[in-house]
Amino acid sequence: MPTIAYFGPEGTFSEQAARAARPDHTFVPVVTVPEALTTVRQGRADLACVPVENSVEGAVSATMDALAVDEPLVAVGEVVLPITFSLLVRPGATMADIKSVASHPHALAQVQGWLGAHLPDVPRFASTSTAAAAVGVLDGQYDAAITAPVAVEHYALDVLHTAIADVDDAVTRFLVLRRPGALPAPTGSDRTSISAVAAYQRTGVLAEMLTELALRGINLSRIESRPLKGRLGEYRFYLDFDGHIAERRVGDALAALHRRCQHVRFLGSYPKADPTPTIAGLDNADEDYLAADEWVSSLRAGRTG
Amino acid sequence: MPTIAYFGPEGTFSEQAARAARPDHTFVPVVTVPEALTTVRQGRADLACVPVENSVEGAVSATMDALAVDEPLVAVGEVVLPITFSLLVRPGATMADIKSVASHPHALAQVQGWLGAHLPDVPRFASTSTAAAAVGVLDGQYDAAITAPVAVEHYALDVLHTAIADVDDAVTRFLVLRRPGALPAPTGSDRTSISAVAAYQRTGVLAEMLTELALRGINLSRIESRPLKGRLGEYRFYLDFDGHIAERRVGDALAALHRRCQHVRFLGSYPKADPTPTIAGLDNADEDYLAADEWVSSLRAGRTG
Numbered sequence: 001m002p003t004i005a006y007f008g009p010e011g012t013f014s015e016q017a018a019r020a021a022r023p024d025h026t027f028v029p030v031v032t033v034p035e036a037l038t039t040v041r042q043g044r045a046d047l048a049c050v051p052v053e054n055s056v057e058g059a060v061s062a063t064m065d066a067l068a069v070d071e072p073l074v075a076v077g078e079v080v081l082p083i084t085f086s087l088l089v090r091p092g093a094t095m096a097d098i099k100s101v102a103s104h105p106h107a108l109a110q111v112q113g114w115l116g117a118h119l120p121d122v123p124r125f126a127s128t129s130t131a132a133a134a135v136g137v138l139d140g141q142y143d144a145a146i147t148a149p150v151a152v153e154h155y156a157l158d159v160l161h162t163a164i165a166d167v168d169d170a171v172t173r174f175l176v177l178r179r180p181g182a183l184p185a186p187t188g189s190d191r192t193s194i195s196a197v198a199a200y201q202r203t204g205v206l207a208e209m210l211t212e213l214a215l216r217g218i219n220l221s222r223i224e225s226r227p228l229k230g231r232l233g234e235y236r237f238y239l240d241f242d243g244h245i246a247e248r249r250v251g252d253a254l255a256a257l258h259r260r261c262q263h264v265r266f267l268g269s270y271p272k273a274d275p276t277p278t279i280a281g282l283d284n285a286d287e288d289y290l291a292a293d294e295w296v297s298s299l300r301a302g303r304t305g
Numbered sequence: 306m307p308t309i310a311y312f313g314p315e316g317t318f319s320e321q322a323a324r325a326a327r328p329d330h331t332f333v334p335v336v337t338v339p340e341a342l343t344t345v346r347q348g349r350a351d352l353a354c355v356p357v358e359n360s361v362e363g364a365v366s367a368t369m370d371a372l373a374v375d376e377p378l379v380a381v382g383e384v385v386l387p388i389t390f391s392l393l394v395r396p397g398a399t400m401a402d403i404k405s406v407a408s409h410p411h412a413l414a415q416v417q418g419w420l421g422a423h424l425p426d427v428p429r430f431a432s433t434s435t436a437a438a439a440v441g442v443l444d445g446q447y448d449a450a451i452t453a454p455v456a457v458e459h460y461a462l463d464v465l466h467t468a469i470a471d472v473d474d475a476v477t478r479f480l481v482l483r484r485p486g487a488l489p490a491p492t493g494s495d496r497t498s499i500s501a502v503a504a505y506q507r508t509g510v511l512a513e514m515l516t517e518l519a520l521r522g523i524n525l526s527r528i529e530s531r532p533l534k535g536r537l538g539e540y541r542f543y544l545d546f547d548g549h550i551a552e553r554r555v556g557d558a559l560a561a562l563h564r565r566c567q568h569v570r571f572l573g574s575y576p577k578a579d580p581t582p583t584i585a586g587l588d589n590a591d592e593d594y595l596a597a598d599e600w601v602s603s604l605r606a607g608r609t610g
Contacts, residue, residue, distance in 0.1 A: 032417060033414075057410075058414070059411050059414065061359050104410060104431070105432075105434070109337050109338075109363070109367065110364075126431040126432045126433040126437070127431045128413065128431040129410070167534075168534070169534040170534065203522055203523065203525075204516070204518075204519025204520075206515055206528065207515035207519040210509075210512035210515060211509070211512045211516065213509075213512070214509025214512040214513075217508055219508045220508075220511055221530075223529070223530045223542075224529050225525075225528045225529070229473070229474040233524075237528075276538075
């Protein structure tokens with residue numbers, strides 16, 4: 001059975017994402033998000049499922065930096081999960097029995113309003129993950145845990161409340177990563193992720209890079225800059241955009257970025273969680289690139305059209 | 306004495322940043338980063354100091370979103386702190402006495418290598434902040450805390466190790482915010498922060514926005530996209546760039562973004578932590594804009610140059 005590593009223990013949002021991505025795999029909890037990447041790099045798991053946007057658990061910036069600089073991994077899928085929480089207690093307990101509540105500090109911050117309304121005077125405690133709080137309830141350390149919905153499947157606890165969220169519609173995004181190899185086939189609804197460091201430190205370099213995408217009809221879906229350590233004024237950019245590297249327009253744009261950058265790392269082309277088509281417009285279809293190539297070749301061969 | 310709110314308790318990185326920014330203020334610890342903003346909005350403190358990049362404590366994305374959508378606040382300064390930690394114990398204790406160590410989960414993740422080398426078999430516990438771990442040591446709940454360097458000034462604990470960091474050169478960035486009012490005077494080394502939502506959902510809109518900056522010789526220092534909740538494919542962008550809104554080139558660029566965007570929020574023009582000059586190049590100086598305005602006016606008045 002292939003294996004998929006995730007930030008554990010059992011019952012975190014990362015596990016919920018891993019189960020959504022690969023329900024038939026064997027799940028391997030590890031102690032940190034970067035450790036999930038290391039586990040795949042060292043061949044101790046086939047895949048890793050890690051949060052890359054708006055994570056409740058684990059620092060996204062450290063994860064992205066680990067993807068950009070260490071041994072390459074590529075994404076083969078993504079998962080988008082709504083951020084809603086469950087309140088778990090020991091079997092038979094009620095709201096009146098709750099004298100302490102625990103979760104990851106970021107989860108506690110995201111349900112602050114709900115806790116203020118429903119458990120106003122109950123002391124709150126931090127745990128290293130939402131699932132670790134559930135373990136603490138089982139052990140009798142706390143009376144209640146704020147967890148991912150999946151946690152109740154692992155721990156013999158009761159759900160007193162579910163769908164807890166101060167903010168509607170918040171989501172967190174995960175990538176499923178593996179060691180480089182054959183790419184997932186294009187589906188017509190794909191995303192490509194890269195990290196890039198511009199070749200020259202000058203005003204407007206990012207505008208030029210994004211224009212290379214825009215000129216080819218490629219829609220950007222995420223961008224983030226990170227300063228390069230010890231190199232004042234230099235940045236690494238993380239870019240996600242629509243399309244698959246098998247498409248001519250995407251390959252052509254990446255080639256343009258390769259010319260403009262001192263370093264581009266391909267982080268994968270994979271099916272989008274949202275299946276909206278990402279088909280190229282008419283003047284950026286593969287056949288347009290092919291026809292244009294043939295025209296230039298014909299000019300070079302001395303013909304005129 | 307003016308007051309400055311920060312994510313507490315006493316002894317967090319946020320407090321260290323607040324002290325660096327306004328040493329003569331009265332410091333007001335609050336329980337979450339968004340609460341520091343609320344405290345200023347409601348007039349219960351004059352300033353707030355909050356992490357906006359690479360934070361060890363508190364979720365940056367939630368903070369940025371709170372700045373973009375609630376009642377406006379503007380930045381009047383920034384602080385950049387190195388991320389290094391201290392190991393605090395009760396007075397007289399040694400490494401051999403440490404049977405438990407606590408910190409915020411993100412801090413524990415950032416010193417994982419150091420802990421593995423120096424306290425390999427010691428159980429680790431999560432706290433809601435690095436400073437809360439120091440409180441836990443005082444109370445006898447834990448034997449050691451991984452904290453910000455400033456924590457030892459508040460708690461009667463001994464420093465066993467300092468300058469602990471798995472990664473060299475990591476820094477976290479804070480903004481000092483207040484209610485809108487008179488802007489800080491330009492210093493020649495300023496930064497401007499905005500959030501912006503493009504007017505149209507179309508390919509290339511961000512490339513166009515960044516080109517408006519680049520054409521005016523304005524250097525971008527940070528960019529981040531955040532999906533707008535419930536509006537598929539629409540984004541809010543957070544941009545930081547060199548220059549002060551008092552400069553013509555910056556005002557002119559912001560006016561161009563105002564035309565291109567459904568919403569631009571000015572988040573402040575303030576002195577950079579790094580004092581590298583951000584003076585405009587020759588063709589983007591205030592006098593160039595003035596001369597160009599006069600020329601267009603003269604054409605409109607029927608003169609020819």
